Amino acid sequence: MGKATIDYSLYLVTGREFLPPGKDYYESLEESLQGGVTVVQVREKNIDTGKFIEIARRTKEITDKYGVPLLINDRIDVHLAVGSHGIHIGQTDMPLPLARTLLGPDAIIGLSVSTPSEAQLAVQQGADYVGIGPVWATGSKDVSAKVKLAPEGVGRVLEILAGTGVEAVAIGGIHLPNLAQLLHGSISPTSRNHLSGIATISDIVGSPTPKDAAAALRAVVDSFKRARKSLGNPSSVFSLSSPEEPRSAESLIRQVGVLMEVVRKHTPLVHQITNNVVINDSANATLAVGASPIMATNARDVADLSKVIGALLINFGTITDKEGMLVAGRQANVNRKPLVFDPVAVGATAYRREASRELLSHWQPTVIKGNAAEIGALAESNEVLSRGVDSVGSGFTDPAKVVKALAQKRAAVVVLTGVEDYISDGEIVLKASNGHELLGNITGSGCMTGTLVATFCAAARLHYLASKEPFEDLSQLVQGDMLVGALAGVLVMTVAAEVAAARGDVKGPGTFRSALLDELYNLRPEVLAQRANVTVVQV
Ligand SMILES: Nc1ncnc2c1ncn2[C@@H]1O[C@H](COP(=O)(O)OP(=O)(O)OP(=O)(O)O)[C@@H](O)[C@H]1O
């Protein structure tokens, strides 16, 4: 088996302590290989050398039967004794150059890395692959003192590895429900490098049916790799929502009109965890455009709900239900429902910054929507400051560049609201110049825009599912063109606002607020198409 042909898709690290009561280690191992494990690493701590060699030898008999390479954790002597394919070493184990000298060029040597600089060194020293982690907290190893990388942190390491030929698996807290989030969210921002696979212990070893457990994980990794491989444009965030038509402003506006009809026809359920300032206006805005709102926040309620909703909005304006946000978002990823994140006032306090980091490491948003201060805080730019929930200052020097970079960094569509709205999927940037200044005089206009973005993302998914052959890409977090969904939310809101503001009965914010609801209800695709002012910005 040549080194170049090794498939790192599903890398099993053994851990006999996780076996369910009564389950035999060798039986579990064989079943996991039948389920699709592609590499095995024997990891034994605190064990006599003789016993380690015995376990490794019997393990190799089984892995050989399935043509799967065997690696030994840390112990070169055990590797040599059983003739395995190589070793895996940690940062504090034997130095990689020394291991290479001892083992020669043909042995596989993998290294655990947690940072881009460790990855850089691994490349220089000739590692064949790296294990990047810990991604999340895990019960299999004490990583309490280590920084949890989250998918975004894995992506920063993958950036370093791009083009080097060094492959990468991620490790730490990876389970079936967060696997698609990890694969998608860790694609490196600039080079679009992605994981070769994932390493796991407990999901497989701890299962009474390791064959099924391995097969389920493998199916997600396989479909992810297939999708990345077949991708026409590797910079696209949503690989399977490749646009139906070339992306001109006219065609996008036409597609927005289609989504307006889809909402009225199918009345998607839009689950919203939002702040208590805007909750009623947001629910009414959802109804006005033809969808159906549900404002559940309790963690015990949201998991069931996730199966039936069209999309989820998480707006942390008054941030009282973080537990519900964590569970609902994770379930949206599992059920492949669009998830719109509105990080209200994220830059204003340390607590909000920390909460946003926690949420974004726990689930992958489909769309991130914010005003300049909020997008600035997420993009770690100090061009725009916040005063509570509002932005202060004149905005970004180059807003198109900021939204495009953040979309790439977060693997999500980004919507920046303000006098002009900017929307990017990391590939193209749209500028939408509709709206009215009275929107700045009512509270929660941005929050309502977020609600409508979620509503039309639900429609984009329904439209995709209705118009395409059903497909089984288990690694996709969403299906449908979410750029069009986001644009639709922004345009419906801002065009309805223009029509409302022009009414003779509108005298100020109070009458405008009622008129806005009426005009959301009355808005037709033809009127939207006439008024929509959208341009594609070259970045
Ligand atoms: N002066 C303006 N002219 C045109 N449109 C505007 C103006 N101000 C805001 N908008 C529109 O209003 C919507 C809300 O954007 P804004 O940036 O004010 O949100 P926000 O600050 O998050 O609001 P809130 O915190 O009150 O929910 C956007 O769709 C935007 O296009």
Ligand SMILES: Cc1ncsc1CCO
């Ligand atoms: C005023 C306000 N405070 C927290 S959320 C919110 C609604 C507008 O973002």
